[in-house]
Amino acid sequence: MRGKKPKERKSYVLRVENGTLVEVTREVYLEWYQSRRRERYQNEKMQKYGVCSLEGLEENGCFSVQSDISPEEEVFKKIYIDKLREAMENLPEQDAYLIYLLFFEEITVKEAAQICGCSRKTIQNRRKKILNKLCYMIKE
Numbered sequence: 001m002r003g004k005k006p007k008e009r010k011s012y013v014l015r016v017e018n019g020t021l022v023e024v025t026r027e028v029y030l031e032w033y034q035s036r037r038r039e040r041y042q043n044e045k046m047q048k049y050g051v052c053s054l055e056g057l058e059e060n061g062c063f064s065v066q067s068d069i070s071p072e073e074e075v076f077k078k079i080y081i082d083k084l085r086e087a088m089e090n091l092p093e094q095d096a097y098l099i100y101l102l103f104f105e106e107i108t109v110k111e112a113a114q115i116c117g118c119s120r121k122t123i124q125n126r127r128k129k130i131l132n133k134l135c136y137m138i139k140e
Contacts, residue, residue, distance in 0.1 A: 080138070087137035095130045102127060 012029035013021045024032075069077070088096055101112050109127070113120045 083138045084134070087134050090137060091130065091133070095126070095133075098123070098126060099130055099134075 012024050101107050109123050113123045
């Protein structure tokens with residue numbers, strides 16, 4: 001937490017919506033006040049520069065959120081995601097970790113090679129083999 005931290009106290013108390021005082025830990029107290037500061041900052045920015053939310057932009061006509069995906073396509077998408085999850089669980093641990101790094105952590109092939117302690121080309125070959133294996137597992 002940046003900024004000035006409050007002095008140590010014997011106990012920390014927060015006032016909830018109905019006015020009741022609740023005793024909390026120091027960590028909860030600090031996090032609550034930090035979130036209040038963030039909220040005040042966002043409100044100040046909104047007043048100074050105008051609305052900065054997606055809903056506000058849509059209301060002002062800057063863009064519109066449209067879903068071109070039909071309900072059927074949404075169902076198929078969820079089915080494929082479930083199949084992918086199952087296939088990932090059936091991969092060897094090293095292969096699943098490599099896919100996690102490359103596609104979920106979005107690190108580069110070069111960084112993955114450094115983490116795994118092998119060459120960039122090895123990572124590229126492993127990625128290709130793993131993706132083919134996943135494709136085959138999903139089609140089954």
